[in-house]
Each structure stands twice: as C-alpha cells, then as structure tokens.
Amino acid sequence: MSNLVDEYFKRDLTEVEEQQLADWLASSPADAERMAQGLADMYAKSGLPQPVWPGGHLPFQNSKWA
Numbered sequence: 001m002s003n004l005v006d007e008y009f010k011r012d013l014t015e016v017e018e019q020q021l022a023d024w025l026a027s028s029p030a031d032a033e034r035m036a037q038g039l040a041d042m043y044a045k046s047g048l049p050q051p052v053w054p055g056g057h058l059p060f061q062n063s064k065w066a
Contacts, residue, residue, distance in 0.1 A: 005035050009042070 004021040
C-alpha cells in the first residue's frame with residue numbers, strides 16, 4: 001500500500017486509490033510523514049513563497065513544519 005505514496009507524485013490516482021491512500025495514511029505514521037515530506041519538497045521546488053500563518057504562529061506546537 002505504501003507504493004501509493006510514491007504513485008501520488010507520479011500520476012493522478014483513481015478515486016479508489018485516493019481512498020485507499022487516505023485510509024493507509026491515517027493508519028501509518030511513517031508513510032504519512034513520507035507523504036508530508038514529499039509535499040513539502042514539491043512546494044519548495046515550486047518557487048512559491050513560504051506560507052505565513054495569519055496572526056503569526058501556527059496553531060500547534062512542536063511542528064517541524066513551523
């Protein structure tokens with residue numbers, strides 16, 4: 001199932017695959033982390049500015065994304 005994380009970045013998933021991926025990420029912290037890192041890398045490569053949370057600080061503590 002973790003190969004859906006890799007496939008997400010290569011092609012559009014089907015609706016069934018999207019649901020399978022969502023279910024898998026909800027139950028697999030390691031793959032959820034890998035997915036989050038992949039998304040962060042994609043955003044960084046896009047050239048868009050770093051996002052800024054309105055009001056300053058993110059609403060959660062101890063995040064490596066902060």
